[in-house]
Amino acid sequence: xxxxxxxxxxxxxxxxxxxxxxxxxxxxxxxxxxxxxxxxxxxxxxxxxxxxxxxxxxxxxxxxxxxxxxxxxxxxxxxxxxxxxxxxxxxxxxxxxxxxxxxxxxxxxxxxxxxxxxxxxxxxxxxxxxxxxxxxxxxxxxxxxxxxxxxxxxxxxxxxxxxxxxxxxxxxxxxxxxxxxxxxxxxxxxxxxxxxxxxxxxxxxxxxxxxxxxxxxxxxxxxxxxxxxxxxxxxxxxxxxxxxxxxxxxxxxxxxxxxxxx
Numbered sequence: 001x002x003x004x005x006x007x008x009x010x011x012x013x014x015x016x017x018x019x020x021x022x023x024x025x026x027x028x029x030x031x032x033x034x035x036x037x038x039x040x041x042x043x044x045x046x047x048x049x050x051x052x053x054x055x056x057x058x059x060x061x062x063x064x065x066x067x068x069x070x071x072x073x074x075x076x077x078x079x080x081x082x083x084x085x086x087x088x089x090x091x092x093x094x095x096x097x098x099x100x101x102x103x104x105x106x107x108x109x110x111x112x113x114x115x116x117x118x119x120x121x122x123x124x125x126x127x128x129x130x131x132x133x134x135x136x137x138x139x140x141x142x143x144x145x146x147x148x149x150x151x152x153x154x155x156x157x158x159x160x161x162x163x164x165x166x167x168x169x170x171x172x173x174x175x176x177x178x179x180x181x182x183x184x185x186x187x188x189x190x191x192x193x194x195x196x197x198x199x200x201x202x203x204x205x206x207x208x209x210x211x212x213x214x215x216x217x218x219x220x221x222x223x224x225x226x227x228x229x230x231x232x233x234x235x236x237x238x239x240x241x242x243x244x245x246x247x248x249x250x251x252x253x254x255x256x257x258x259x260x261x262x
Contacts, residue, residue, distance in 0.1 A: 004243040007032035010078040010132075011242065012071075014038045014061050014118060015088030017045035019193045020141070020234055024085055026052055027235035028242065033083065036074040054078075061088045061114030067121045072131070081125045081132040083242045086118040086163075087141045091156045091195055093202035104155045111159035112166070115140055119170045119183070127179040135180025139241045140167050141234075142185045142253065147261035148222075152203050160187075164253055171251030182250045184241045189229035189257030190219050196228070225258030 011028045015021035016037035025048060029035045035054035039045035042058055049056035055077045059070035075081050090110040092103045119138060126136040145153055146160035164185055171183040190196050200215040209215040220227060237256045240246055255261050 004239060004245045005032050006083070006239070006243060009033045009082040009242075010036065010074070010080045011083035011085065012036040012038055012057075012074050012081060013085040013087055014059060014114070017041040017048055019195060020188065020191060020231055021085075021087040022048050023231035023235040024087060024238045025049075025054065027232070027239050028083070028085075029054060031239050031243070033242075034078050036078050036081075038070055038074070039088075061086075061117060062109045064117055064120075067117050071121045071125050075125060075131050080134070081122070082134065082136040083139070084118055084122040084126075084136070085139045085141070085238055085242075086115045088114055089141065089143075089159075091153065091199060093152045093199055093206070094155070095152055095206060096154050098206075099155070107155050107159050111156070112162045115163050115166055119166060123170075123174065123179055123181060126181050127177070136182075137242045137246075138170065138181060138183045139238050140183070140185040141238075142167075142187045144187050144189045144255065144257040144261045146187060147255065147257075151208055152206060153199070167253065168251045175250070182241075182246070184246070184249055184251070185253045186234060186237050186241065187253055187255040187257055187261060188234045189223065189255075189260050190216075191229045191231060191234065192216075193231065219260070223258040223260040224262075227258065229256060229258065 011033040016025040017039035029052035037049040038059040046056045057070040060066040142163040143160040145157040167185040174181040200212045
C-alpha cells in the first residue's frame with residue numbers, strides 16, 4: 001500500500017455528477033476512498049455514485065441548510081468524512097461592458113459562497129468535536145483564470161481568485177484552532193469538457209476570436225506544455241493533495257495548467 005492510497009477514507013465531491021467533479025470522484029474511488037457524490041442533479045449523481053460503489057447526496061452548495069443535511073447524510077451513510085472537494089462551479093462568459101448583475105451574482109454565489117460554506121461544514125464535521133472528528137483534508141478547485149488575465153471572464157476570474165484567498169485563510173484558521181484539517185487549492189487549466197467548450201464558443205461568439213478552434217488554439221499557444229488539460233490531470237492532483245503523500249502541504253495552490261499561468 002502506498003501513501004497515496006485512500007482506503008478507509010470518505011471523500012465528498014461537490015458537482016460530482018459530471019465533468020471534472022465526476023472525474024475526481026472516480027479517481028478518489030480508484031485510490032480506495034468511499035466517495036460521496038454531492039450534486040443538484042439527482043439522476044446523474046446517483047448514476048455516478050452507483051458506478052463507483054459510493055453514496056449520492058443532494059446538495060445545493062449555495063444553501064447552508066442543504067450543506068448541513070448533506071454532510072449529516074454523508075457521514076451516516078458512508079461512515080465518516082475525511083476529504084471534501086469543493087469543485088462545484090459556474091462560468092458565464094461576458095465582456096465587462098455587457099455585465100449582467102444576475103449572472104455575476106450566480107457566479108459569486110456558487111463559486112465563492114459555495115466554497116466558503118463547504119469549508120464551514122467540512123470544518124464543523126472534521127474538527128475534534130465534530131460528527132467525523134478525525135481531522136482531514138479540503139481541496140478547493142480554483143482555475144488558471146485566477147492567475148492570468150483572459151478577456152470576457154472577469155467575474156469568473158475574480159471568484160476563482162477568491163477561492164485562493166479562502167483556501168489560505170481557512171488553512172490558517174484550521175491550524176490556529178486545532179481542527180487538524182489541511183486546506184489546499186488546485187488551479188486547473190482549460191479542459192475540453194462541456195464548460196471548456198462553452199467558453200471557447202462564447203469568446204468566439206462575442207468576437208474575441210474568429211472561431212472556436214482559434215480560441216482553443218490561442219490557449220494552447222499560451223501553454224508551454226502545448227496542449228489542453230485533461231480531466232485525469234486535474235483528478236490526479238486532487239488525489240495527491242488528499243493523500244498522506246501531501247501531509248505537509250497546507251494553504252498551498254497547485255497549478256495544473258501546463259505552465260499557462262506562470
